[in-house]
Amino acid sequence: MRLTNAAGILACVVTILGLIMYVSPMTLPSIAPVRASTRAISLVATYPNWNMTNPTITVTKGDTITISLSSDDGSTHQLLIDFDGEYAGGSNCTTVADQCSSNFSPSTPTQIPAFTITSNAGTYKYYCTIHYPNMQGLFIVQNPALPNFTINPSQTSLTVAQDSSGTISITLTSVNGFSGTINLSATISRSGPQASVNPSSVTLTSDGSASSTLTVSTVASTSGYYSTPVSQGSYAINVTASSGSLIHSTSVSLTVGSASSAPPGSSSLPVLPIAGGVIALFAVIGTAIFLRRRKH
Ligand SMILES: [Cu+2]
Missing domain, CATH: 2.60.40.420 (Cupredoxins -  blue copper proteins)
Known part of the structure; x- marks a missing residue:
């Protein structure tokens, strides 16, 4: 009788241990x-x-x-x-x-x-x-998580010299199975540099990614003989990506530095009038020398 009880208890313990090991994973x-x-x-x-x-x-x-x-x-x-x-x-x-x-x-x-x-x-x-x-x-x-996307710049700051340009890559990534077309646009905090994205729309497949290039131009604007350089300093570029009601944006800080090939401000000089003045000066001197030689 005692032996039977002991065997029963043992069997129970083994069974419980076995169950714990079996169920826990x-x-x-x-x-x-x-x-x-x-x-x-x-x-x-x-x-x-x-x-x-x-x-x-x-x-x-x-x-x-x-x-x-x-x-x-x-x-x-x-x-x-x-x-x-x-x-x-x-x-x-x-x-x-x-x-x-x-x-x-x-x-x-x-x-x-x-x-x-x-x-x-x-x-x-x-x-x-x-x-x-x-x-x-x-x-x-x-409910399943809503499809969405993320926008990430390859770098969050960019330095571009005056009269130059720079680019960074903008990556768009599908989240939760999002697929569709995303429209991109770039705005800049104050006038001066020009920012654009190309392509301006990308199509994502479910769980896929795509990229677009943000180009910043700091070429001086010209009006007649006069050209106005892009001011040196800091700017903020905002790149906005939208697809239907989903809108995300990312910002990139832009620093415009001095032009590397010419002293600052040189591009603002009215080149043609100066050249005209120099030509006129030579003409006057030449005429004066000619006239003096004729007198002798
Ligand atoms: Cu049952």
Whole structure:
């Protein structure tokens, strides 16, 4: 009799240890995937719980789910996911909205074949129809994260000499499966340099990226004989990317330095009038010399 008790206790301890080792890697994620995906869920029935703790199962609307079911306690179980919120015990697996497994036992594990989560975001429950109201947990459906995109400049500051130009690359990256056309534009904090993006629209495929080139020109503006240099100093360039209601922008600081090939301000001198003046001066001197030589 004592020997039997000892053997029974030993068997129990071994069984419990085995269960802990078997169930622990199957802990379900408590964080939903950011977007619809294919998910394989394993539930092990050990009365009075699923996976020891009746874990909250969180999925994303649009996910395709398969559920593997096994029993470790010698009993027969049946999983029901109550998507219509009407379950109140009993064998009620005829509702179209709900998902039900066949009965399963240690010798007959089963699986709910792949199905897509079509229910609206919300908190539902899953049950064992045979052991209601034990063996129940929360089944949460979340909305998928919205598609979006990011905009990143290859560098956040740029130095360009007067009468020159510089470029940096602008990278647009799809987030959460975004795909579509993005329009780009560049504005500058005050007049002087010219900023432009080429191409001015890019198309992203889902999870893809594309780039555009921001070009800054500091060439002096000219009007007739006069040219006005771009003022040295700091500017802010804002690059805006929009696609429908999604709008993102990034800023690049621009420093305009002195022209490297000529002293500052030289380009503002009216070159043609000076040249004309010099020619006229030579003409006057030449005429004077000519006239003096004729007198002698
Ligand atoms: Cu059960």
